[in-house]
Amino acid sequence: MLHKLIIIMFAVSLLAGAHQATAQNMRNSNNGGAFHLLEATIADVHRAFESGQLTCRKLVELYLDRIEAYDRKGPNLTAVQTLNPDVIEIAEQMDEAYRSSGPIGPLHCIPTLVKDQVETSDMPTTYGSAVFEGFVPERDATIVTRLKEAGAIIIGKTTMGEFATSFMGSAFGVVRNPYDPTRNPSGSSAGTGAGIAANFAVLGVAEDTGGSVRGPAAVGNLVGLRPTLPLVSRFGMMPARPTTDTLGPITRTVRDTAIMLDVIAGYDPNDPITAYTVGNLPASYTTFLRENGLIGARIGVIREPMDRNAQPDSDDYKKVRTVIDEAIVALEELGAEVVDPVSIPDVQARIGKIHGANVYESEQAMDEYLEAHPNAPVKSVQEILLTGKVVPRRAVRLMANVGKTMDDPGYLSVLRNKEELRQLVLKIMADHDLDALVYATFDHPPAVIADDVMTNPEPEGATALGNNRRLSPALGFPALVLPAGFTPEGLPVGLEFLGRPFAEGTLLRLGYAYEQGTKHRKPPHTTPALQGEP
Secondary structure, three states: OOOOOOOOOOOOOOHHHHHHOHHHHHHOOOOOOOOOOOOOOHHHHHHHHHHOOOOHHHHHHHHHHHHHHHOOOOOOOOOEEEEOOOHHHHHHHHHHHHHHHOOOOOOOOOEEEEEOOEOOOOOOOOOOOHHHOOOOOOOOOHHHHHHHHOOOEEEEEEOOOOOOOOOEEOOOEEOOEOOEOOEOOOOOOHHHHHHHHOOOOOEEEEEEOOOOOHHHHHHOOOEEEEOOOOOEOOOOEOOOOOOOOEEEEEEOOHHHHHHHHHHHEOOOOOOHHHHHHOOOOOOOHHHHOOOOOOOOOEEEEOOOOOOOOOOOOOHHHHHHHHHHHHHHHHHHHOOOEEEOOOOOOOHHHHHHHHHHOOOOOHHHHHHHHHHOOOOOOOOOHHHHHHOOOOOHHHHHHHHOOOOOOOOOHHHHHHHHHHHHHHHHHHHHHHHOOOOEEEEEOEOOOOOEOOOOOOOOOOOOOOOOOOEOOOHHHHHOOOEEEEEEEEOOOOOEEEEEEEOOOOOHHHHHHHHHHHHHHHOOOOOOOOOOOOOOOO
């Protein structure tokens, strides 16, 4: 095993508490009024069920219509890899259950998109690669099991950067940003981000190794949470770097993120690192949601670019900076005490020595994962590369990991640098008495997708300039992205909140107050309501 941890393993149940919160979550929905599919929340859907305006089957059909209209047609977003062939039958079963005994759980019939890095026993799991075309695992990932038990309906699997990098893959081509389909949707959870932004479902499952929850959320005008590393089980997910891999929600509202986190967080004996969650979980993350949650909070602002490729003198940088400056003013107006700026000494170099230098985990982790699947078409990273099917950009990066192991002396340096940065950031937060740090997720708007993105190993526009996402995974600390507004061209800008380990509740409290006080979420103009859509 990759991690030899001496831990006390015992099971804790989150679903019981989450089920108890269902009635309260429904009461938090809008009172009265007709159901609108566009921008619908969990509470909106459940209110429509209660009032008889909607059935599960009808809801699923409405989302399938939107996918049909906008995913391979219209703006051609290419967000959905596979639709669940049984989704209508499942919806009808949920309608029958609702009529006989009420909602199944806190996510009763909530259409959910799942990144194709996560195993589903009833649909193919491709990891974004033609190498795994038609591969159906023999099990569900823990996160899928928990969602289903809570009543969620998995409407489909989303496209992803091949083997969890970027936004293109040999299984499907290129994902496009709903706010401007010529531009980068960020990755690797590109399909989940584009699908939730375009209203193809209510909830999305994403994965974050170096920024893949928060990047698509930031450029998709969405809420994205990268949890504290041990909070959510990774069992049934192809790893990339186990010491930074985690799964998290992408949604359109902070409340939906909190409700979803109640369902997916907690101990799983199949992923022993989650034992750290015991004693660190609230009864419900929704209890943190208060409109006055920023009053008295102390928030530090990081202004220094964390990406050496950022261009502070460029017009694009200045456009994003204007939006972020307005967001910081809003934090103050909503009651926060802002410490501006806060500096992390040598932050670019420190992150580079952790994220950029860690080539030691991937091959061993991926090989062990594949060996656990008797029906997998290949059993190693080397076999994957030898197929010749992987897009050049990903193939080059996979090749850099071949032959490296965690026994190499360089890996000790990565771990040492990681711990030094953790202590430094915790000290800075303690010295300034901070509840969170904030910064732009990206210092530049998403770039235009290059024509040769599928064939060139280093295409322009494949990597976002000004990428500040690496700090959270380098630390293993949680980070929450929220819509901060738009550039003059209508491109979304994300504001990222970073907290201490297991401080998801604090981040959700701050994020909810900011969201309610600013209301920056707006759906993309490329995917409007369809004719006849409620």
